[in-house]
Amino acid sequence: MTDMQPKKMIILDILDILRKHTDENHRLSQQQIQNLMESEYGMKVDRKTVRRNLSKLMEYGFNIKYRGSDNEDDAIIRNSKNREETILTDWYYEHEFTNGELRLLIDSVLLADGLSKRYRIGLIKRLEGLSSKYFRSEISKIDMDIYGKVLNSEIFMTLENIGSAIADGRQISFHYCDCGLNGKLKFRLGSSGKKKQYIVNPYQVISQNGHSYLICNLPQYDDLTHFRIDRIKDSQVFDEPAKSLRMLKGFETGIRLSEYIKSHPNLWSGEPVHITFQCKQYMMNDVADSFVTDLRIEELPDDMMKVHVYASESSMLHWAIQFADAVEVLSPQSLRDQIAETLRNAIKKYGS
Helix, strand or coil, rough: CCHHHHCCCCCCCHHHHHHHCCCCCCCCCCHHHHHHHHHHHCCCCCCHHHHHHHHHHHCCCCCCHHHHHHHHHHHHEEEEHHHHHHHCCCCEEEECCHHHHHHHHHHHHHHHHCHHHHHHHHHHHHCCCCCCCCCCHHHCCCHHHHHHHCCEEEEEEEHHHHHHHHHHHHEEEEEEECCCCCEEEEECCEEEEEEEEEEEEEEEEEEECCEEEEEECCCCCCCEEEEEHHHHEEEEEEEEEHHHHHHCCCCCCCHHHHHHHHHCHHHHCEEEEEEEEEEEHHHHHHHHHHHCCEEEEECCCCCCCEEEEEEEEEHHHHHEEEEEECCCEEHHHHHHHHHHCCCCCCHHHHHC
């Protein structure tokens, strides 16, 4: 390294020290920055050099803070001859993400579909690098093996293509897979025995039941459907413009997709209808988790409650079966009949 190169690097070295060693709860004086410059970079710099480069970093727009920069009452004031002088100390870097926000992102990495153990660890370490050395996600205490094996390594390319297609208002094509008996993905085949190609109008990516889904429309129909993103392969963005959501049945007035999700718990399809059911009040958490907050509750005697929701009958059928011993659907009658028939068939299988 030449003699001139380290001097040009001083400002970057100081920035690196602040990013690595400081946050709002861990601050450095100019003297401590000088000491770290010498111990970590072998550079002896004077106080004026440190102060000048700190000022340049702030001038260039970096999130450099010091005591009193946000609140003058916290500043240290020293009387110097005939004037007051503010002591600039307790320097720190205000990181782009709080530790709580980073932990939220790390949790998202842990729950994401299709990532290998090695990739999860690498991505989490990069997220840790967005904070100071004092931030630790405790990844060493996490059993990474419980997050499943990689079934589809194309998931990032798939997400990129879906994002581009949605942003540009274009259709997207792909092959879709099902889980085989050996636990591996197998391509869904068409009537010809070849891989079935899907061409869809994409609208939104959502997370439901621990998985990511593409909410979209098959051009030959006028309703919505969905595909699990980690089961999509060979995706390609088409030049063909996507059909507007307003052209679909039930979305003519621009109803938000969030309304669709609320009325289709577990993403079962079907036309939403008014459904009432009763159950014990202790089930309120399960009800709220499944139907969000778009519901109406009537309190009944004996710690019971009556719930009014708008949902598709198929989604409600499967939800009610999960809680068959605690939930009674009151209306519509057609749904009561479907549930009764399903339970009768189950009794035939399990009855003695």
